[in-house]
Amino acid sequence: MCGIVGYVGSNKNSVHVLIDGLKKLEYRGYDSAGIAYLENNKLNIIKSVGELKKLESKVNFGVSSNIGLGHTRWATHGIADEVNSHPHKVGKFTIVHNGIVENYNELRSKLKSEGYGFKSETDTEVVAALLDSIYKTNNDVLKSIRKMTDILDGSYALGIMCEDDNDTLYVAKNKSPLIIGVGEGDNYIASDVPAILDKTKKYIALEDGCYAKITSSEINLYKDGIKKDFNVEEFKYDASDISKKGYEHFMLKEMHEQPEVFRRTTNPYLESGIDSLIAKMPDFTKYGKIRIVACGSATHAGLVGKQMIEKFANAEVQVDTASEFRYCKQFLKEDELVIVVSQSGETADTLEALNIAKKNGNDTLGIINEKGSTIAREAKMVLYTEAGKEIAVATTKAYSAQVALLSLIALNLSYKKDLVDKKEIKEILEDANKLPGYIESLLNKEEDYKKIAEDIKDYNDIFFIGRGIDYALAMEGSLKLKEISYTHSEAYAAGELKHGTISLIDEGTPVVAIVTDDNIAPKTISNIKEVKSRGANVIYITNKKDENEDGFYDKKIVVPKVNYLLQPLLTVIPLQMVAYELAKLKGCSIDKPKNLAKSVTVE
Numbered sequence: 001m002c003g004i005v006g007y008v009g010s011n012k013n014s015v016h017v018l019i020d021g022l023k024k025l026e027y028r029g030y031d032s033a034g035i036a037y038l039e040n041n042k043l044n045i046i047k048s049v050g051e052l053k054k055l056e057s058k059v060n061f062g063v064s065s066n067i068g069l070g071h072t073r074w075a076t077h078g079i080a081d082e083v084n085s086h087p088h089k090v091g092k093f094t095i096v097h098n099g100i101v102e103n104y105n106e107l108r109s110k111l112k113s114e115g116y117g118f119k120s121e122t123d124t125e126v127v128a129a130l131l132d133s134i135y136k137t138n139n140d141v142l143k144s145i146r147k148m149t150d151i152l153d154g155s156y157a158l159g160i161m162c163e164d165d166n167d168t169l170y171v172a173k174n175k176s177p178l179i180i181g182v183g184e185g186d187n188y189i190a191s192d193v194p195a196i197l198d199k200t201k202k203y204i205a206l207e208d209g210c211y212a213k214i215t216s217s218e219i220n221l222y223k224d225g226i227k228k229d230f231n232v233e234e235f236k237y238d239a240s241d242i243s244k245k246g247y248e249h250f251m252l253k254e255m256h257e258q259p260e261v262f263r264r265t266t267n268p269y270l271e272s273g274i275d276s277l278i279a280k281m282p283d284f285t286k287y288g289k290i291r292i293v294a295c296g297s298a299t300h301a302g303l304v305g306k307q308m309i310e311k312f313a314n315a316e317v318q319v320d321t322a323s324e325f326r327y328c329k330q331f332l333k334e335d336e337l338v339i340v341v342s343q344s345g346e347t348a349d350t351l352e353a354l355n356i357a358k359k360n361g362n363d364t365l366g367i368i369n370e371k372g373s374t375i376a377r378e379a380k381m382v383l384y385t386e387a388g389k390e391i392a393v394a395t396t397k398a399y400s401a402q403v404a405l406l407s408l409i410a411l412n413l414s415y416k417k418d419l420v421d422k423k424e425i426k427e428i429l430e431d432a433n434k435l436p437g438y439i440e441s442l443l444n445k446e447e448d449y450k451k452i453a454e455d456i457k458d459y460n461d462i463f464f465i466g467r468g469i470d471y472a473l474a475m476e477g478s479l480k481l482k483e484i485s486y487t488h489s490e491a492y493a494a495g496e497l498k499h500g501t502i503s504l505i506d507e508g509t510p511v512v513a514i515v516t517d518d519n520i521a522p523k524t525i526s527n528i529k530e531v532k533s534r535g536a537n538v539i540y541i542t543n544k545k546d547e548n549e550d551g552f553y554d555k556k557i558v559v560p561k562v563n564y565l566l567q568p569l570l571t572v573i574p575l576q577m578v579a580y581e582l583a584k585l586k587g588c589s590i591d592k593p594k595n596l597a598k599s600v601t602v603e
């Protein structure tokens with residue numbers, strides 16, 4: 001979603017820092033961009049619509065500037081044009097903003113009656129006018145920011161410059177991520193770590209309600225008018241973690257990191273076998289029910305987790321999409337554990353679901369990738385997926401790591417409930433050891449995935465079918481294909497097709513059919529036969545090597561057979577790879593699909 005970067009200091013040229021930072025934030029998704037910088041105390045604002053290179057081509061990199069703000073905008077209020085793009089200047093204030101101010105309409109009317117005119121349709125221009133209007137009454141930037149935060153409703157990360165204070169950046173934060181990067185002789189602001197990672201490793205994470213005054217040599221942090229102490233923390237990863245390392249796309253690199261991510265995520269829990277798994281995880285037996293709440297692929301990971309926990313640990317699990325959960329009656333009971341799953345730890349709907357659960361008095365557990373993110377800080381308990389920085393908008397390695405942790409929760413709970421015998425535990429631990437190798441071997445079947453992509457590239461509608469855990473995987477396969485290859489697809493519970501959707505199956509319609517669960521395999525296979533006999537082109541993904549084959553599929557990908565709890569981590573690989581190869585064949589923007597953002601910080 002939108003990105004912010006800001007610089008104040010004497011060591012660097014702000015224009016270089018801003019453009020460089022915005023490039024590092026491109027992965028978040030945007031449709032316009034802009035910078036504001038001071039040169040000889042004169043403010044320059046440059047904006048452009050579309051790709052960042054357009055902005056770059058308008059910028060004079062030879063200028064000398066010690067302070068500036070940059071922004072990539074993902075349109076929310078008003079179309080993606082230069083007028084609506086940031087920075088916005090009103091009176092003495094220049095502002096960049098991430099988030100959504102909910103009471104901007106009433107503020108706009110009030111400010112209009114004070115004589116302010118508005119050029120854009122944005123809530124950000126209203127914020128700039130509000131600040132200017134307050135400042136006229138007290139001539140004190142910090143006091144004005146404080147007053148402004150009392151008036152604004154909604155989410156905001158704000159980077160602010162004031163004409164009367166040319167050596168200073170100001171920031172304010174509420175429910176939108178913002179960090180201050182601490183340099184030597186210079187300081188930075190950013191909505192996300194990559195923007196400044198090659199400039200400094202030291203940062204201050206801001207809490208909601210905080211605002212700050214930042215010069216090249218000093219940082220002062222405030223909340224409710226009171227100066228606050230702060231911790232300077234250090235980023236765990238470095239700039240090389242956000243490079244492609246020779247891969248054509250970040251998505252490809254991240255898929256190839258999955259063997260290592262599985263090791264890193266599960267090793268701490270499995271290093272001493274089941275004992276470490278029990279010692280290092282919360283006690284799930286005390287909960288009457290588990291509720292999993294998340295968005296997009298993280299919901300799909302939750303649906304895989306539901307199948308595993310219910311089947312293996314005989315515990316009830318309900319999965320909700322966070323954007324629905326927050327507005328429906330939740331019927332949360334006291335003894336229910338709410339698990340929120342999120343790569344970024346900043347997804348607005350997931351964060352709100354967490355807040356609802358906390359307000360209701362429920363225990364909460366975050367399965368989170370980004371350390372220090374809002375959800376990681378707010379959840380009562382956290383289990384980290386160790387996927388490292390994920391740059392491609394379409395998640396792959398973080399999704400796998402979420403599934404891996406959910407499978408460990410299922411194993412933990414079933415062991416504690418005495419539902420799994422020693423033999424099976426041994427088998428799971430052996431399979432876990434072999435899993436990275438198996439993932440690698442599946443990633444290497446590139447030619448098979450290319451052939452499938454070639455086969456399906458001319459079709460506009462593709463179906464993914466499966467039952468149980470395979471249906472949850474079908475959903476993820478379908479989402480991956482849609483988002484990066486712009487091909488419409490639907491995931492269907494295999495048994496549900498004949499209740500309507502089968503009418504869409506024609507000669508050649510691609511159907512990706514997933515069969516890995518022996519208990520329901522015969523049922524799914526008869527559903528596959530139903531679509532095959534109506535002309536479907538069946539791509540069969542299975543862990544069954546040699547069942548009686550009687551021509552019910554056109555292509556077959558065999559994934560190694562492992563324990564039920566680990567199987568999804570293999571089955572998902574061909575699904576990710578086929579989506580990738582199709583997107584590549586169609587010439588799509590794989591790492592930054594159109595209209596999408598990596599971190600969805602607005603609801």
Ligand code: F6R
Nearest residue numbers: 296297298342343344347394395
């Ligand atoms: C799809 C994808 C999204 C995210 C969703 C939640 O490839 O990446 O569907 O899974 O936006 O994001 P997080 O996990 O950051 O909460």
